[in-house]
Amino acid sequence: MFQNHTPECFPKMEEQDPSDRLRGDQPKETKENGSFSQFSSSVRAMVRIRQKYQAMKKRRLEIAAVSSQSFMSPRSTSPKVFTFENFQDTINSNPASPHKRKKKRKARVLFPSSSLRAVPTKERSRAKNCLYLLCIIVFLQIYNAIENLDDHVLKYDLDGLEKTLKREVFGQQEVAESLLGHLHDYLSTYVHNKPLVLSLHGPTGVGKSHVGRLLAQHFRSVVGEDLVMQYFVLHHCPTEDDIPQCTKSLDSHVSEMVTHAEEQEKIPVFIFDEVEHMPRELLDTLQDLIHPKNNNEYLNAIYILISNLGHEDITKFVLHNSSVAVSGHLSLIQELNPWLRSYLERYHMLFLEADLLPFMLLEKSYVMDCFIDEMSREGFYPDRSHVERLAEELSYYIVGEREFSHSGCRQVVAKVNLL
Template sequence: MDRGQSIPEPLTRDPNTPRAPRPGVIAPVRAVLRLRRRVCLLRKRRLLLPGAGTASAGPDTEFRAPRTGSDQPQFFTFDGPVELSSRAPRKKRRRSRVVLYPETSRKYLPRAERQSRAQRCLLLLVAIVGFQVLNAIENLDDNALRYDLDGLEKALQRAVFGQPAAVGRIVALLRDYLATHVHSRPLLLALHGPSGVGKSHVGRLLARHFRAVLDDSALVLQYHVRHHCPEPRAPQACREELARHVGDVVARAEAEEKTPLLVLDEVEFMPPALLDELHSLVQPQRSHQFHNAIYVLLSSAGGGEITRFVLQNASRVLSAHPGGGRVARAGVAVAQALEELRAGLRAFLTREHPLWKAAAIVPFLLLDKWDVVSCFREEMAGEGFFPEQAQAEQLAAQLSYYHVAGREYAVTGCKQVVAKVNLL
């Protein structure tokens, strides 16, 4: 053959002989195979690790190289495994104990329940009670001002001579009773003393004052036993009449929200039927309208006991005034003596009738000569005469007196003053 002529290829090829790949495809295929083997190897190692292969692992975790052995760090650092193993292990931070709460309770309240409704109701209740207390105090002050007890005390001290202890006790009892609106029983004042010491005069002054402050004369009842219930009249008829008068007064006072005054004079002449009716009127079992009332009983019962007490305790109870008058001592001896007198008088009156058990007893003491002189001057001024001191003493000298421990106590008090002045 010629050199330039090419040798022809055989027409047939052995099938067992592999076909040589093309040079441009071998390198990428080899790279893909190596990556596939690497992925399979990583999968096998991941499956062999404890706790691996859970469902929580995402698709990105399968390409993350597993950390086997203690030389692998649990956090990223630029140090190698040898340097990490040489370091001292970190101390674990001790956690504080967690406060355990019951399962049925909440660790915190919701925002809507942080301010309880019960707390708001409690604050509202406190405000209402405070307002009611303040309003009640103001009402009590208004009630005391309505009856003008200060003016009543000044009027009694100016017009009643020789009875400072009795006047003070009467005003104190009225203040205590009129300081409240609701009462469990009425106020029963029992003024006792011998004739002419000022009991009836105090009753007239009380009636005049209450008529003025209440602006209604129907709320003041003045009952004279010998005038309204004379001797021939039947006691049962007097009893029914007294009950009707008292019922009308207290009903009218209840409608007007006022406290009435009932003055009963000459109680020592009351028949037992009237005393029983009066005793039933002051009982707490009666209706509410009967509780809000003031009864003033004027009586000479026990006058003999008061006279004996004053004569026996003249030096202990009374002292002479430098100007010629008489004043009560402000010491403990006077208070003890008056308390003994009230206790003895109550025991004496209770034996007569049980009405006096519920009464506040106010004893009226004997009047000395200087008190009688003051009565004469007051009456002379009222009748239009000039109240001359010498003339008043001359008139007072005409009366009868008890002479005890250098003092003179009038037997009839100021009972005969009006008759003596009318003779002028």
């Protein structure tokens, strides 16, 4: 029997449609010779083959449907033969794909729930805290120091003094600015290693004593009457016989004032006029006071020395350099100081530590300002033509178109008094 159903017959069976077989189109030899068991095993095999075929067909259709959805482009370059590797890559690379790439999460350390999570403790640096504290302290100290500097200079009202000098002094802008600068620098602090010594020089009638008076008036109003001294040699020490007594009283008076000023935490002001008339003994005493070796209170003081020492050379210098000096391109102080200093140091060592302030010769226009000021003060109407006529009565150095008064404004008061 089996010989009739040799493997030669199986290929024939496979070539046939299994459905035909199920419909009963079996070969005639089978009907005639095969037993029931043979028939049933053949049927089972066919059913299995058909089921497998149907399953494969179904899967192919599903894959075709998925791939047609995924590949949106009409012309795909992918191979026609389906592979899962390409399919997966295509899905991942498609931006429209619902399977978006997940954001990478930060790596986390997972601790077992049963054990305690040991977080590393932040170490607090003591040095860091100290550094912050130090920075704050330094900042506060600097801030406080700046505030104190302002407070200190404010009580001397240098702004008020500046206004007064601008209003009352004519033709001496450079000297006035320099004077205010020195005062501001000195009065900004209370502790000093030397007193401030300002020496005012210049020809007659240019306003040296006038400035001295304005300074005395101003400082009396800000530090008090008892801390300002005005010393006129010809008045306080008129004869040579008085000199020993004068030196003693000057020394004791200055000592008293600086001690008193130290107690009040203020800076006293000493104004010495007519220094050119001071006898040597008095100059020596003054030098000892200005350059003390011992006490602090002597270091916190302002000395104003007023004289006409060096006036001839100041006059010569101004006349020779009138074109630049008057137009403001030349600093009289800078140019004159080296020469003036060497002259004064030869005169007396008192001037060694002094800051020198040379006054300019006064031009005619400034002399006219003096007349207007004085006439207004005395109740006269300062008529322009009248003022010009009065100014014409004075004598002038004439350099080009410029006229410099021989005696500044010295004769102004006398002339107005005669009106």
